[in-house]
Amino acid sequence: MTFVSYEFFIFAGGIWLLYSVSSKIFSHSVRLKPGLLFLASAGFLWICGGWLSLIFYGLTAGLVWAGGLEIERRRDKKKQGTGHIFGAVLALLLCMLAVFRYINFPGYTVEEISWLTGGDWQWTPIEIAAPIAISFYTLTLLGYLIDVYWGSLKAEKNIFRLMLFGGFFPQMSVGPVARYDRLSPTLFGEPGITRSDIQEGCLTIVWGLFKKLVISERLAVIVNTVYGDMETYSGSFLVIGAVCFAFQLYTDFGGAVDIATGTARLFGVRLELNFNQPFYSRSVAEFWRRWHITLGGWFKDYVMYPLLKSRLFQKMGSWGKKRFGKKQGKKVPVIAGLFTVWFLLGLWHGGKWTFIIGSGLYHALLMSLAVAAEPAVKRFYEKTKISVDHPIWVMFQRVRTFILVAVGFVFFRSDSLAMAFNIFSGMFSGNTGLFTKEGFLSMGLSAADIMVLAVSMIILWWDSFRKEHREEECRQADEKNWKTAVSLLLAFVVLILGCYGRGYDPAAFIYAQF
Structure with a gap:
């Protein structure tokens, strides 16, 4: 059940309706919100990952909960051994993560060494059914445990509240990586939904769907076509493939986070900002x-x-x-x-x-x-007396940063180091076929799709430009009047131009694998 499936919106919509009605009836119950969201998150985890994911997450959260309480108990009684408790829980969590995520790492390392030394040895991966979102929730729970160990956070006595914190269903599989002190005020706060929550939530969700279904899915066609046949698509094709993948990754991951953030906002829960116009950056840092x-x-x-x-x-x-x-x-x-x-x-x-x-x-x-x-x-x-903030110099720095980052994304997209270096070497083959009409239309998209993609990228740029250059106060004042209209317009665009429907299998969110 991905964020772009009908099942997810039926699931989330049903929970939201139940929550809306319940919050009006039990408006003074402080247990309503965390209780209902806990059940929803447990159900989501079971539907997406089965009993294995549900049980494994419960054991992980239980271990962290017990460890945090024991660390705090020993500290309050001025007993020694808090470091040993913390180290033991940390080691167990990392060992479990290593089993599911890194069991093939030694084999892949030997495979890369074989390639570097001129061999052709290949590793056959060991297949293990890993719990979903294990990397995300492990970091989330580890952050809580470290804060308790450092004494900057009181240990949570209610195990169900801690389990909800680490496994809140909108953010569990794609983030953002939560901090307990920042998420808990709205996650465990009073029930009730404001008009602003609904407006912000709906707008953020449809904006995420626009990024994923209208932009990312079309860019994925180009990237998969080019990287899938590097003998035919070399030179300029590989360059455009690298550029397209950078934007595909941004709209895919950013779209997933937007849907998660918007869904959480519908319940009055505020997740942290995870992207802030990254392609406006002037340096890699x-x-x-x-x-x-x-x-x-x-x-x-x-x-x-x-x-x-x-x-x-x-x-x-x-x-x-x-x-x-x-x-x-x-x-x-x-x-x-x-x-x-x-x-x-x-x-x-x-x-x-x-x-x-x-x-x-x-x-x-x-x-x-x-x-x-x-x-x-x-x-x-x-x-040189160059003005640091001169527009031309700023543009140069942004383009330079994008190129440097896109080079790293080539490694990220490649199946092996050999594939990455083949892509880089292929970029200099001299193939300029991209700049012909036939070459531009040979990468899997029709002329209409290319037009939709171009217009959508302009809209994406306009949104980033507006957020980057408008003052926060002015932006908030303007947005109050058009959020509903923009939400409806984007929903219409997604319905008409989005890549989905019968016979279509949208690619899973790239970061869902983590």
């Missing part, structure tokens, strides 16, 4: 502050900062200052932390080196170079 914001924030707060405070990294900083001077030397632990964090972040996406490089080490390298080159960049601006 800024891009990752705008893309999958909650995931980056999780790794920054729970991995990067503790690493930099650790004894090992403090010693690394002292060594760097002696070796390279105070200013440059203090960057040594930062760069080491970047590579550590981004390796783990890439590994989180999957047990393949295409993920580890394309969503991890490649970006760590780019950001590390930027950190190391800061003095040279400063001198460059001083000597």
Whole structure:
């Protein structure tokens, strides 16, 4: 049951109607909202993942709940062993995650080494039925456990509330990655739905459907056609394939998060912002502050900062200052932390080196170079007198950042490192057939589909431009008057131009696999 299926909207719509009626009848019951949403989330998990996912998630949440209570109990009684409890629960969670997500990682690693050394050995993957959304909810529950261990959060005594926090059905499979202190006020708040909740929720849902069904599904046709036959589609075709995949991934993942955010808002629950016009970024570091914001924030707060405070990294900083001077030397632990964090972040996406490089080490390298080159960049601006905010320079930086990011996405999209390097080498084959009428229409889309895609991309750009350049206060004032109209218009566009219906099998959301 995906977010673009009829079953999901029947399921979510039925729960919403029940909640709307119940909240009016039991308007003073503080247990109504979390109770109903808990049952809905358990039902959603069972429908999508079966008993295995339901039981496995229950065991995971129960382990974290018991661990959090024991850590707090020992701390309150000033007993030792909180670190041992935390370490044991952490190890168990990571071991369970490794079994389901990374059991094939050693085999894929040997396969890549074989390719690098000229061999052709291939790994036959071990098939294991993994619980759905295991990567997302493991991070969510781990963040809660770490906060309890650090003492920044009180342990939740009600196991059902904690299970709802980690398994809230709109966000469970695609995020955003939740924080307990930020989600709980609206998740466990008073029942009732405001007019603003309905308007915002409906608009966000149909905007997500527009991204997924009108844009992403058409871009997927181009990407799959080009990457599926790289002998025919080389040169300029592979370049446009890389560009299209960057936007496909954005509209696919962003569309899924929009549907999740809108669905949650219909119940009065506010999820965190996960995308903030990422293609307006002027550097790779800024891009990752705008893309999958909650995931980056999780790794920054729970991995990067503790690493930099650790004894090992403090010693690394002292060594760097002696070796390279105070200013440059203090960057040594930062760069080491970047590579550590981004390796783990890439590994989180999957047990393949295409993920580890394309969503991890490649970006760590780019950001590390930027950190190391800061003095040279400063001198460059001083000597050239280039205005940092000149429109042409800003546009250059944004285009440069997009190209660098799109290179990483090629690794992300590839099945292996060999495929990624074949794509890069094929880009320089000299095939310019894309720029002919026949070539443009040979990638699986009709002329009408290409026109729809072009207009839709303009609408997407206009929305990003408006959000990027309008003041928040003015934007909120304007939006009050046209949210309902825009929702209806987008719903009409999705119904007419969306890729769905009998005989059509929309691609699953890319991030649903995590």
